[in-house]
Amino acid sequence: MPAPQPPEHHNLSRATLKVAAIEGVRWMALARLAAEMLTVSSSIVLAHLVSPRQFGMLAVAVIVRELALMTANEGVGSPLxxxxxxxxxxxxxxxxxxxxxxxxxxxxxxLVVPLATTPLFGAETTQLFRLFSPSFLLVAIMIVPLAQLQRELRFRRIGTIEVCGVLASAAVSLGLAFAGLEAKAYVLGMLTGLAVLAVGYQASVPRTLPRWHRREAREIRRFGVPAAAAGLAGIGYRNVDYIVIGGRLGPLMAGYYYRAYTLGVEYEAKLTGVLARVTFPLYSRTEDLDHLRSLRLRIVRLNATLVWPLLACFIVIAPVAVPWIFGARWEPAVVPAQFLAVAGMASTLRNGTSPLILAAGHPRALLGFCVVEAVAYAGTVWAASFAGLTAVAAAVSGFQVVALCAAYAVMLGPMVGVPLRQLARDVAPAGLCSLALVVVGWPLARTLTGTLPALPFVVVVSLACAAVYLVALRTLFPAAWSDLELLVRSLLRRPPPDASRAPLVPAAPAPSR
Known part of the structure; x- marks a missing residue:
């Protein structure tokens, strides 16, 4: 039986979109909080079970999973x-x-990729590449149902399914790691998570069978091909450092870099992903560019306000916290992780530009920028690798800052009307208050190091940093404080009913962008 005709969606009114944004962030935040607690807990256990060398091989091979998610999402999901x-x-x-x-x-x-990976990285890493190969098919099964849920702004259902996927992935990874499979345990756990996502998304929407429609396929490809190419450049941008370090410095250094990058950038990206998963559907439903810019300003400022103090606090406590949590054998990752926390701050804002440019209808411009960015990044990492791991981390952080400025100057300004000078206003609340945090927290941490056990040290210093940040934010930036209060209230309870709580119905059609 053919799938039911889906409802058509146009632009949503500002009041309706505001409610959808609050509800979307609420449910995605709660879901991601649960998911990330599971992920972080399992990663700490796995850090004690899997050697840094095995993590280095995994860091190179995990690009397959990222490619699978990107090609399907940008090539098919984003156009829909x-x-x-x-x-x-x-x-x-x-x-x-x-x-x-x-x-x-x-x-x-x-069948083909091993011909390149074996001479470059060795037979063990090639086994991980092959083991990851079903990722493409699993993601292909889930991507259209996910796009339908996103169009309908059903973030609660998406978040619930994602938590189930993370739980399954963590359980399988831990069980197989205890059985001695090391990096293979991670791969099989990730594949299990993708399978759970595919089943969950398919069960949430009416079944759609594959059928060829030339005109509709051409419309999808017209947007999807440049968007997927831009995503491919972005995947290269995010993984070329692992490839260069794995090839030049070996799997052990790649393992240390994997841990440092995960702590300094990836955990930030997971928090940022709560908003990123919501922003593209919301940006795509705005009335016009003014509405788009207004929504973007609140989202970007809130994102930085949430993430930057966590990274600043991490810089302060990392020398004690990292060896205590992950084990003494990970101590060489501490200083690179502190440098990479600066890269995490920059990428908090940089990662938000892609959904904005896509929603504004400029996938080809995004493609050009991402290609240039990836090539320049590869050259930067390759040159820095001659000086060692810490030099690579410092170079990556510097490059992220430059890339963020370039994204404002080249894309956001000409295409969306957000000039480079807006960057200072976007980061002022989080930046100045995080600086106050470091100014107070750094000498406190130096004083307490060696005088307190690890757990009391982390608790005392973190609470002091949090107090300094919150006091500074409330005193100096009341607008940013109000946004933070609104988010906290939305996480704790549903917004009260009012005139703006209308059903998700289209607003009057607006001129195309």
Whole structure:
């Protein structure tokens, strides 16, 4: 039986979109909080079970999973979410494109990729590449149902399914790691998580069978090909450092870099992902560019206000916290992680530019920027690798800051009307208050190091840093403090009913951007 005709979606009114944003952030934040607690807990246990060398091999091979998520999401999912109106034919063509691409890339990774990875990284790493190959097909199965849920702004359902996927992934990874599979335990756990996501998303929407529709497939490809190419450049940008370090410095140094980058950047990216998962569907439903810029300002400021103090506090406590939590053998990752925390601050804002540019309808411009960025980043990491791991971390942080400024100057200013000078206003609350945090926390940490056990040290210094940050934020930046209060209230309870709580119905059509 053919799938039911999906509802058409146009622009949403400002009041309705505000409610959707609050509810979306609320449910995604609660879901990601649960998911990340599971992820961090399991990663701490796995850090004691899996050697740094095995983590180094995993850091190189995990690019396969990222490629699977990116190619399906940007090539098929984003076009379906971004379009003002879609019909059943778009969904059927999307399923056909996703499955064909997923099957082809799975076979390519299984049979062809080892010809390159074996001479570069060795036979053990190649086994991980092959083990990751089903990722493409699993993501292809789930991507169209996920796009339907995003179009309908059903973030509660998305978050619930993601928590189930993380729980399954953590359980399988831990069980297999205790059995001695090391890096393979991570891979099999990730594949299990993807399988749970595929089943959950498929069960949440009416079934859509693959069917070829030339016109609709062409419309999807017109947006999806440049968006996927931009995503491919972004994947290269995020993984070329692992490839360079693994090839030049060996898997042990790649393992230390993996831990440092995870602490300094990846955990930030997971927090940022709570908003990033919500922003693209919301940006795509705005009335016009003024509405888009207004929504973006609140989201960017809130994102930095939440994430920057965590990274600043991490810089202060890292020398004691990292060896205590992950084990003494990870101590060489401490200083690189402190440098990379600065990269995490910059990427908090940089990562928010891609959904904004896509929602504004400029995938080709994003592609050009990402290609140049990836090539420049690869050259920076390669040159810094001659000086060692710490030099690479410092160079990565400097590059992230420059890339953030370039994104404002080259993309956000000309295409969305957000000039480079806006960057200072975006980061002022989080930046100045985080600086106050470090000024007070750093000497306190130096004084208490060696005088307190690790746990009391981390608790005392973290509470002091949090108090300094919150007092400074409330005193100096009341608007940012109000946004933070609004988020906390929305996480603790549903917003009270008022005139703005209208059903998610379209507003009057606005001129196309």
């Amino acid at each position: 979410v971004q379009r003002r109106d879609i019909g059943r034919a778009h969904l059927e063509a999307g399923v056909m494109l996703a499955l064909g691409m997923g099957l082809a890339l799975s076979l390519f990774t299984l």
